[in-house]
Amino acid sequence: MRFTAATDVIVGGAQVLATTLTAPLGRGRYNRWGATDAEVAAAMPGDELVPDPQLGYTRAITIDAPPEDVWPWLVQMGQGRGGLYSYDGLENLVGCDIHSADRVLPDFQQLAAGDLIRLGPVGYPCFRVDRVSAPDSLVLVGADPRPPHAAAAVDSPTGIATWQWQLRPNPDARGTRLVTRQRLAYPPSLGPSLMWHLVEPIGFVMERRMLHGIKRRAELTRLPTLRSQ
Numbered sequence: 001m002r003f004t005a006a007t008d009v010i011v012g013g014a015q016v017l018a019t020t021l022t023a024p025l026g027r028g029r030y031n032r033w034g035a036t037d038a039e040v041a042a043a044m045p046g047d048e049l050v051p052d053p054q055l056g057y058t059r060a061i062t063i064d065a066p067p068e069d070v071w072p073w074l075v076q077m078g079q080g081r082g083g084l085y086s087y088d089g090l091e092n093l094v095g096c097d098i099h100s101a102d103r104v105l106p107d108f109q110q111l112a113a114g115d116l117i118r119l120g121p122v123g124y125p126c127f128r129v130d131r132v133s134a135p136d137s138l139v140l141v142g143a144d145p146r147p148p149h150a151a152a153a154v155d156s157p158t159g160i161a162t163w164q165w166q167l168r169p170n171p172d173a174r175g176t177r178l179v180t181r182q183r184l185a186y187p188p189s190l191g192p193s194l195m196w197h198l199v200e201p202i203g204f205v206m207e208r209r210m211l212h213g214i215k216r217r218a219e220l221t222r223l224p225t226l227r228s229q
Helices: 002-022 037-041 067-075 088-092 195-228
Strands: 055-063 116-118 126-133 137-143 160-169 176-185
Touching (some): 002 088, 002 195, 055 195, 067 160
Antiparallel strands (some): 055 176
């Protein structure tokens, strides 16, 4: 565990530093990492929650497992649940208390609109479930870090952010295209913030690791089934 945490800090930290130093030159690449032109242009459930985003991205990865085998890993994500499948050691360095599971957790296989998905303890960023359609899509909307964690609206004084997920059968082969998108809008009073030049590259490094983490887990779960065919 200590070795893994140290590796996360070293490897993840190096990637964060490199990505931050090369932003915004690499911004166009990492904001559509893995996604095709069609996926970037396609509508996704939840787009209408932020009709005019100032910031956003679409990313994707191919997973050699059907959507129903990928979904359990997605639906159990969150702090105090299945984790975020990213660099836990790096996240825990800033107090997130994330512990990513390597197995499907039956206690966290149900989500409903209004449920809370945390990225850390109380006071850290969190999301409310806006809608869930298993095993096809999950739409999350940013919520107030302070209890009772009200979901943001398009006219919220601090802005609104979505985190959208869609599982699409891969048209070229067996498997799944896991597509994720974020759309963010903020009021003119806040203006463009230098914070986003830091948040965006960090978010990319962590989410890319998350996508690979979901892929690895879903494909390993799929191996016994493949061997029996």
